[in-house]
Amino acid sequence: MEFGLLGAVEVRDRGESVEIGHVRQRSVLVALLMEEGRPVPVDRLLDRVWGERAPLRARETLYGYVSKLRKLLELDIERSPAGYHLTVDPAQVDLFRFRAFVRDRDFDAALGLWRGQALDGLESPWFDALRESLHAERVAAELDRNDVALADGRHAALLPSLRQLAGERQLDERLAAQLMLALHRSGNDAEALRHYEIVRHRLADELGVDPSKPLQDMHQRILNGSVEERAAGPRQLPAPHPWFTGRTGELAALGSAGTVVITAIGGTGGIGKTALALHWAHRHLAEFPDGQLYVNLRGFDPSAGPTPPETVLREFLEALGEETIPAGLDARAARYRSVVAGRRMLVLLDNARSTEQVVPLLPGSDATVLVTSRLKLAGLVAAHGARSVSLDVLNPADAREFLVARLGAERVAAEPEVVADLVSWCGGLPLALSIVAARAAMEPDFPLAAFAGELREQPLDALDAGEIGTNLRTVFSWSVAALSEEAARAFGLLGTVGTADVSLAAAAALLDRAVARARMVLRELENAHLVHQHVPGRYRMHDLVGLYAADLPADAGTRLADFYAATARAAALAQEPHKPLPEHESGHTLVFESNAAVMAWFDAEHACLVTEQRQALERGAFDVAWMIGRTLNNYHLRRGRTFDDVEAWLAALRAAEAMGEESKQATAHMCLGADYVELGQSALGHQHFERSLELFARNDDPVAHGAAHRSIAWAAEFEGDLEKALEHSVLGLEKFRVAGSEVREAESLNEVGWRYACLGRYAEARTFCEEAMLLNTKLGHVEGIAATLDSLAHIARHDDRHADAITHYGEALALYRELDNSAELAKVLEHLGDVHAEAGEDERAREHRERALELYREQGRDAEAAALAARI
Structure with missing residues (x-):
């Protein structure tokens, strides 16, 4: 089955066209396909298919369309609490093949998939916007293909299509530069220069602007006979702000790349620092032929600390093509300076907190660096020769031009x-x-005097005194006053959230509304530019808007904390139903149908959970702080996030101590x-182990005591004391048998077997592991089965049963993928690579080891990554 979206929507089964119904039914199919297997809530489907013109009984109509699609195409369209989801192989959808070809730089194959206008015949605001976005992807691919062809010297073959495209897109300056380059290389400088003049006049007449700097540079280089090509480097700059105006003096103060080493652009939040930096950078792109690096350093993020320079350096080195990233700040900084040396690059460090955060990211004398910060960063100016350009408010003329734009x-x-x-x-x-303009733009038929009249009713004494923060309060209060009562209440409640963003489900819990209603309320706030949906389903405020909202009176109660605690509990139980957890009530608890859904939720909400745990501890909600720390444990293990686990357990331990609950303290210590x-x-x-055993011994809980022995056994193995590890494994097994805990018994049987194997006693090891497999299988304990398969594979490998080892490792891999346990997945991949290497299957060995290495690096497991890299 193949699905065609790059033209009229069509479905083909073994090359034969399949009837898929009328336009709305096709719309449902496409709306599901576009999510690539992710669930689409019913309300979102309705919005995509009909927009604001949904018919009566639209839900029933939608259900009918889904049912017909299932029957017509024999598709597995599943429904869950999160919505409908359709999973197909990306290779079956021409759009996804197009994107894959683009990623692989196979532009001819990518563009050959297009049959006309994408999604031809589908009509709704969502499809119109999607069609426009897909058209932009096609144009970008065409331009990238042209660059590749020009770099390969195929200018003569490219000329006819370039002439045609330039006629169709007469204001596309990148295309104009490509045509000029092809004409120049074909020996036709005169036509190239004439085309430049045509484009220059057209830009002036239609848009009132001059050609962009790159197009001007191409013109000048043709005149000078100095055209040259450079290898592409990273291109990380975000798009420039569309309504940037003014700042002539500041742009002049920034100068040009040839003279600026570092520019610290200071100013308060909302003053336009990033907008200025990006505008300048895009005007000077041609001066950075070796690439541009960009990072938001989050220096003033209210929910988290500034991004560490060590993290930024890893991202920069990866963007620069480095495959092996050294450990440690100094080593990474040195590698970074070496890689950038001699390159004409721009580095934009946005929203810096301090000079200390910036200094390790300075590449040397060859690159240009722009730094934005709310602070003056005097250390950069004094010690590193930075030129400081501080922003003030826009002058009245530029502010008026902003409103004109x-x-x-x-x-x-x-x-x-x-x-x-x-x-x-x-x-x-x-x-x-921006807020004033957005309010006026939402009501295009209203005279501006109507908005001025509303604003006039607010006191402006503080504004007359020049207090910018108070002026913002006036504008914000005016925007809030224009909201419905429900949206205004929601705005105040969102001000109580201490996290960087909030999910739709969490917002619904905070507002105590159904998800569909919460979405509508948030949409009103979006339209007023008071919140921003920066990724689908997640909302955040500009930091100044958030500060204003936080000062408004609002009683959020414990709804958000209860939502996080109860949903984290539900997620943990979905992963490990055999581990009991205390009850925690919330009327908005989410339900999880799969391990993948659990891990996706923890991935998305991790920062929010950590923040909520800290806040709960501060306000004395110790049950919430404990629950979040406890429920994050398995997630941290699966993701290999040991540092995060320590922080979560330290907070949970403080909560347990405040509650005086020794069993919870013991678990945290363990x-x-x-x-x-x-x-x-x-x-x-x-020390923590000893305290754990001491506390567990007081309440005579054999399961808890057995768990402590398991942890000590693991630590002993980690430290190389295998005899001690085996001893505590056996003690743990005995405790679980006494308690009648079959799940724990099954896990311990495998661990005893594994430690026998580590000691070279493979016959005994196999006996215990096979018993563990029988019990895990009986219980349906998937994680236990996966761990035991790993042990059996290890035993088979050392018994010279390579086929059995490969089979067991393969089965373990499948289960760990199902569990989304990337930490264990990495280890099994490494072991499987070793077995293939021993069998002389070098290609497969390298494939598995390289994927394991990639996972180790993603998880920050530097020691394991270094050891494996040395072996590859």
Whole structure:
């Protein structure tokens, strides 16, 4: 079965066209396909298919369409609490094949898939926007193909199509530069220069602008006979802000790349630092032929600390093509300086917290660096020769031009005095101007005087005194006053959230509304530019908006904390139903149908959970703090996030101590002991183990006591004391048998067998592991089965039963993928690679080892990564 979206929507079965029904039924199919297997909530499907023109009983109609698609195409369209989802192989969908070909730089194959206008015949606002986005992808691929062809010297063959495209897209400056280059290389400089003049006049007449710097540079290089090509480097700059205006003096102060080493652009939040930096950078792109690096350093993120330079250096080195990233800040900084040396590059470090955060990211004398920060960063100026360019508010003329760019010259010119008042009240702050302009743009038929009249009702004394923060309060209060009562209440409640963003489900819990209703309320806030849906289903506020909202009176109660605690509990139980957890109630608890859904939720919500745990501890909600720390444990293990696990358990331990619950304290000590041993802090780890055993012994809980022995056994093995590891494994097994805990018994049987294998006693090892497999299988304990398969594979390998070893490892891999346990997946991949290597199957061995190495690096497991890299 093949699905065609790059033209009229079609389905083919073994090459034969399949009837898929009328336009709305085709729309449902495409809306599901576009999510690539992710669930689509019913409300979102309705919005995509009909927009605001949904018929009566639209849900029943939708259900009918889904049912017909299932029957017509024999598709497995599943429904869950998260919505409908359709999983197909990406290779079956021409759009996904197109994107894969683009990623592989096979542009001819990619563009050959297009049959006309994408999604031809589908009509709704969502499909219109999607069609426009897909068209932009096609144009980008065409331009990239042209670059590749020109780099390969195929300018003569490319000329006819370039001429045709230039006629169709007469204002596309990148295309114009490509045509000029092809003409130049074909010996036709005169036509190239004539085309430049045509484009220059057209840009001036239609848009009132000059050609871009890259196009001007191409013109000048043809005149000078100095055209040259350079290898492409990273291109990480975000798009420039579409309504950037003014800042002539600041742009001049920034100068050019040839003279600027570092520029610290200071100014308060919302003043337009990033907009200025990006505008300057895009105007000077041609001066950085070796690439541009960009990072948001999150220096003033209210929910988390600044991004560590060591993390940024890893990302930069990977973007620069480095395959092996050294450990440690100094080593990474040195490698970074070496790689960048001699390259003409731009490095944009956005939202820096301090000079200390920036200094390791300075590449040397060859690259240009732009730094934005709310602080002056005097250390950069004093010690590193940075030029400081501080931003003030926009002058009245530039502020008016901003409104012209946003609202149109005709509308602004019709009410000059009102516009002057709006500019004055906004105090020239770009963020305030954006809010005013957005409100006016949402009501295009209203005179601007109507908005000025609403704003006039608010006191402007503080604005007259030049207090920008107070001016923002005035503008924000005006925006909030225009909201419905429900949306205004929601805005105040969102101000109580201490996280960087919030999911739709969490917002629904906070507002105590159904998800569909919460989405509508958030959409009203989005339209007022008070929140931003930065990725589908997740919302955040600009930091100044958030500060304003936080000052509003709002009683959020414990709804959000209860949502996180109860949903984290449900997620943990879905992963490990055999591990009991105390009850925690919430009317908005999510339900999880699979391990993949659990891991996806923890991935998305990890930062929010950590923040909520910290806040719960601070306000004395110790049950929430404990629950979040406990439920994150298995997730951290599966993702290999040991440092995060330590922080979560330390907070949980403080909560358990505050509650006076010794069993919970013992569990925290036990898990901290294992974490600290893994991190190389054995002495501290064993202190926690000893305290754990002491507390467990007081309440005579054999299951808990057995768990402590298991952890000590793991730590002993990690430290190389296999005899001690076996001893505590056996003690743990005995405790679980006494307690009648079959799941724990099955896990311990495998661990005893594994430690016998580590000691070279393979016959005994196999006996215990086969008993473990029988019990795990009886219980349906998938994680236990996967771990036991890994042990049996190891035993088979050392018994010279290579076929059995490969089979067992393969089965373990499948189960760990099902569980989304990337930590164990990496280890099994490495072991499987070793077995293939021993069998002389070098290609397969390298494939598995390289994937394991990739996972180790993603998880920050530097020691394992280094050891494996040395062997590959």
